[in-house]
Amino acid sequence: MTVxxxxxxxxxxxxxxxxxxIGEAVNGPGGYFGRNLDAFADCLSGGMGTxxxxxxxxxxxxxxxxxxxxxxxxxxxxxxxxxxxxHPTSRIRLQAELGEAxxxxxxxxxxxxxxxxRERAGPDALRLM
Numbered sequence: 001m002t003v004x005x006x007x008x009x010x011x012x013x014x015x016x017x018x019x020x021x022i023g024e025a026v027n028g029p030g031g032y033f034g035r036n037l038d039a040f041a042d043c044l045s046g047g048m049g050t051x052x053x054x055x056x057x058x059x060x061x062x063x064x065x066x067x068x069x070x071x072x073x074x075x076x077x078x079x080x081x082x083x084x085x086x087h088p089t090s091r092i093r094l095q096a097e098l099g100e101a102x103x104x105x106x107x108x109x110x111x112x113x114x115x116x117x118r119e120r121a122g123p124d125a126l127r128l129m
Contacts, residue, residue, distance in 0.1 A: 003055070074108070
């Protein structure tokens with residue numbers, strides 16, 4: 001049996017809200033399923049709410065609204081915060097990524113989340129609706 005977790009894309013207004021929405025979709029009210037990209041990837045690997053012995057699918061409804069909310073402006077905000085606390089050797093790369101995001105180019109947070117889901121849970125584990 002396949003378990004389906006639903007992300008209501010219209011509820012995703014930014015990255016912080018995404019963490020809340022996915023946490024509740026998988027683990028119920030107040031649930032946790034990562035609060036950063038690395039933790040999210042780890043959670044998708046099992047043991048944090050997703051069934052270890054069954055297949056699961058993330059059904060991302062109204063994903064175009066989420067894609068807009070997690071677009072280049074939100075990506076730039078995220079990269080700016082990340083660069084402030086990053087190791088000095090990572091700052092050059094992060095500044096370059098920030099410049100791309102500010103120019104409306106490069107992968108967005110939405111793109112990165114989709115990539116993480118497909119890499120960790122499998123290409124068929126995500127339905128964009």
